[in-house]
Amino acid sequence: MVFNSIAFVVFLPIVVLLFYLLPHKWRWLMLLAASCVFYMWFVPKYILILLVTIVIDYAAGILMERYADEPRKKKTFMIISIVSTLTVLLVFKYLNFITENLDQLCASLGMETHLVTHIILPIGLSFHTFQSMSYVIEVYRGHQKAERHFGYYSLYVMFFPQLVTGPIERPGNLLRQLHEKKEFRYENISKGMRLILFGFFVKMVVADHLGEYVDEVYGHLDEYNSWSVLLCMVFYSFQIYCDFFGYSTIALGSAKLMGFDITDNFRSPYLSKSIAEFWHRWHISLSTWFRDYVYIPLGGSRVKFGRWAFNIMVVFVLSGIWHGAAWTFLLWGFAHGLLHIAEKVLRRALPNSGRVKGAYPLVGNALRVVKTFLLVTLFWVMFRATDFEHLRSIFVTAFTNFDGGEQMSVKPGTWLCLGLFILSDILLRNTRFDAWCEDKPLVMRWMIYAVLVFMVIACSSVCNFPFIYFQF
């Protein structure tokens, strides 16, 4: 079930109502059933894959705790669990890619092979497998008690607001809250509704409108001039941000309606002054996952420069390949890693380059924000391109066709929506929409609601692009 569908608009109030009507001891069951319905709305049979990982990780958690005094056994259970979860990921997400490349490799060696597979990727697989793994690792490290209740553990993996596109939760946050008795509070309903409304605005009004231009230009590169392609690069930066941020905000709001606080995934990433800062503000739940479970175990930053650079590259390449099984994603991760290292090298070589002194710190900071945004925008092209050939075409058209081709015409309404979003992103750089509304006068607050409701209903794109991160 997608959030911007009539099914979800009916589903969510029913679930919230049932949640508060039922006694605490039955709520997990209702939420689990609701989560199953939510997931099975896509392709019902894929729930079996989810079930397999749930059973393995649930059992691994209990066994690791039982053999807490026998490190070798404990480690074995952890490895079995991680390997089996990664195998599921490998088969359903990467096997097509691997076999396709093996076929090509064999063909280049003059051998004809037909290894290629056509497995359909279950929706949200990368997200819930990472969430499962975080549980197993936390139990192994002794930071989390193994969950004995199979229902609660299943719900931790399947909690519908964040099941298919995150945020990737940790057991210390979500599992704990699932056990807590939640009382009905008006402020939760109010905050949840605000977040959902804002999320719909960001996704349906901003992201989807921009998506129409991006699809048109990237799909017909030969018809447009360089200015159009360059503008589309910027539009795509906002499309992907608004798409994912919108989804995460609706997820946050849906959980908040029932009193659950799930992790914030974004903090105005395009206001970052460096790539390193960007990754502290973009897809936070994934960045922190890689930080805690890959980067720090590799030694983090408390190592020599060469080793640190290696650690960074491992994390970014893994992050790239996590997003999708294609060379373009790998390149995207690689480019971010390189830039991250380059920034550090520059900071070392020119220690004062990052600090803005004098009378115009605002201008200096703004320039650094623009620089970071442009670099990120350039890299998003790798993320959006379907393959290397498409990537090459985009760059070639973007920088060599200033005189030929058509100029993309953008409706004033699109600029207005984008402008409104950028303004909101600046206003919300240190807060969240629900909290920001809190201290506004009642009349102003309701005027904001009215504008947002009107825009979501009357000004949303009717193209209904699927959430970009669904494919991961």
Added chain:
Amino acid sequence: MKKLLIRIGMVLAMLLLLNWVYSKWFFEKDLRTHSDIVELSWQVVDDSCRIIYLGESSNNHFGDDEPNHRKISNFTADYFPTVKMGDLTKEASHAQTHYYLLKHIPKESTVETVVETMNLRSFGAGWIYSDLETALRKQLVLLEDYPSLMNRFLLAFEAYPVKTKDEWNALVMEHWRNDPLGFPYDFEWDNTHQWDSVMAWRGWHDAEGRRDQQKTELACHYIKSYGFQITDENPRVKDFDAIVELCHERGWNLVFNLMAENVDKANELVGKDLMFLMQRNREYLLNRYGHLPGVTIVDNFDLVRDAEFIDQNWTTEHYYEYGRRLIADHLAETLKQFYPTDYHNPDSLRFAVRQVEPHLP
């Protein structure tokens, strides 16, 4: 809880206000953008039409080599030069689309008679669950009976069947596999899918016993297009029922124009079993709608011969000029009862019809 109820009241008041704003300044533009078919209904009203012809591709197709591109509706209009006749034709549309268009004709319009195209194939799973349905149904959302802001909300949140081509195809296949054919005598195959598969496997053979692959494929296509049984549960029957009810409410004469099918080809390629189903479905429609007050059926089912069908390698209701004229002539005969004094001396037109040589492939 009291606070919550107050807020719910405020939300309702806000929605009423927003609905007013939307209806006044935005709705019409949205209709033109997202439901442009409604402009056809508006045109009918603007032109003060008394008869409206609701058609699909049968009213919009001409042979590549034909100089005369006049439609069935144009030829019919020639019989009533003093009566304004409007044409609401949209490719791939069907009774459900037409129902929404009719609903949007204001009560104070000058419309007196509705001619609704009745296409036998449109009752089959292949058309009901065609992959064009997503786009067609999306166009209808803004035309629902709810307040305009609610309609826009339904459009934004995809309150129409959003399916991929594969999903639609799967639905069609499900019906071909499961819907009974309902022969009253023993028939070898249980459903359309089996029948089609066997035809594809056995093949179509000419008089000398040689398999003809092209005709085999066409025979399969005929089985898939006409090998079904219309029942009261058929979604298209419900759409036609709704049109009957609407026309009754509005006091309009309703004429169902049952389109000609290529029975010659069906008989040649598949034979008596398919002919039996086609005939039975035709009789079902004649019995269901032929005796209702205010409803007339023009039965063109076997009026047009094979040579007059444009598409010889596909099942369509696209006719060459002579076929279109024949149907128009047949339809005009029926419409004459409503406009006896406006009926133009048909001799010249009949002469013209006779002058046109039947198209030979």
